[in-house]
Amino acid sequence: MDITKMTAAERASLKAQLEAEERAEKQKREDDINAYKDSVDGFCRAVFDRMNAVSDRMRRAKDVTFAEADALIALKDSLYKTKTDRHSNTFTTSDGRITVSLGYRTNDDWDDTVNAGVAKVKEFISSLAKDDTSAALAEMVLNLLAKDRKGNLKASRVLQLRQIAQKSGYPELIEAADIIQSAYRPVDTCQFVSVQYKDEYGVKHTLPLSLAAME
16 A cells, blocks of 8 residues: 555545554453453452361361360370370371371570570580580580570470580589570460371371362
């Protein structure tokens, strides 16, 4: 098409046609975008309703599980004249095929007296004679006092420290380890329920109780 050979009226008509097509394309894109947004809205609302129902069922199932476990623990304490630690408990069927564990996840935490205990340990370490035996003990103790990425001591390492202190026989180290252990204040973070079972071949599996754990 040679535009130079077109009349003014033909050029005006062509321009109007091109502008109309451009507007139509623009409108179609806007309509497609709005349709997409409507689809996203529908998807999100449907997923929310579906997952909210699942979440509610899981919440009620957890509450029932903990209530039934409390009743079992109370019965066990009554029968065996014991006082069970409610922090974490495990129950297994008589055939060993199903195991249920439940309780509280915890984070290690300490009160401010822990700093005094750590200072005493470091003071003791600095006073040790510089022979091979004392150097090895110093390195071992300092490694146990290394903090994690959050800047906290690990309770398991403090327990090792106390055992080492008792074996060493150094009163200063024993006292410092006792101060640190007494400063331990674990913090409960959340409740958990874990269910394991054995299949027909005796292979143990963990029941997935979160979306991330499901394949």
